[in-house]
Amino acid sequence: MTRIGANIKKIRTAKGLSQLAFAELFELTRGNISSYEENRAEPRLETALRIANYFCIPLEAFITRTLTINEILQFNGDKLLEEEQRLLQMQLRQVPFLSETIFLKASYREIKFTDLEMFPKLTLPEMNYHSLLAVSYQSNMAHHSSYSLYQPRDVLVFEAVSEENIHLCIGKQGLFLTDLELILGNFEWQDELLLLVLNELRKLPVKPGPEAGFWKLVAVYQHLT
Incomplete structure (x- = not known):
């Protein structure tokens, strides 16, 4: 078992935050924080990383040992820089x-x-x-029917479609993203055109480029309950 729950409670105490105020910092609920502190659940890795980074605490320390309030108060931006360097050394992105x-x-x-800069980071x-x-x-x-093999909360990783990789999309799963919609489909070659197909009625011609909004599936991380 990790020490995340105990450390969240210590951080809240040191910073004078209620469970609700702490939860709102990370788009969580008060119930989530209560569950973490009582060791009835643990946050996902990306959530733990966001909390550690926000309070400038090295991720390893946040997860593996119970921090003292004095330690928490002493952490500063230099610690965050060290954590970022460690991520680089581990070849993480x-x-x-x-x-x-x-x-x-x-x-x-x-x-x-399309507000990708506002998204949390994984x-x-x-x-x-x-x-x-x-x-x-x-x-x-x-979504296209081929996506039925995935379970809710599986993480699908997509690469933006460019002129250089467009020929690698045929027969692959993909994503179309605009300001107002998200579509998961299959790339298919029809009538000398590359299309992202949602169903027989919705077929989008692929136009690669920085503003096109087409992405190709390159990796899947299965969510285990």
Whole structure:
């Protein structure tokens, strides 16, 4: 068992934060924080990393040992820099993460699906791709029937489609993203055109480029309950 729950409680005490105030910093609920502190549940790794980074606490210390209040008060920006350097040495990479919360906000037009700079970051092993986007799969997303093999909260990692990799998309799963919608489909070659197909009625011609919004699936991380 990690020491995350005990450390969250220590951080709240040191910073004078209620469970609700702490939860709102990380798009969580008061119930989430209560569960963590009582060791009835543990946050996902990306959540733990966000909390540690926010309070400038090395991730390893936050997870593996119970911190004292004095230690928490002594952590500063230098600690965060050390953590970032450690992530680089481990060949990890932070990727914009379209989480369940972000999907809900975008669906209700509180933010745009394309506001990637506003998304939380998910730390993943380094991959030899350029622009990447991680998506927490939800069954209520508009999707092709081929996506039925995925479970809610599986993390799908997509690479932006460019002129250089467009020929690698044929027969692959993909994503189309605009300010107002997200579509999960299959790339298919039809009538000398590359299309992202949602169903027989919705087929989008692929136009690669920085503003096109087409992404190709390159990795899947299965959510284990």
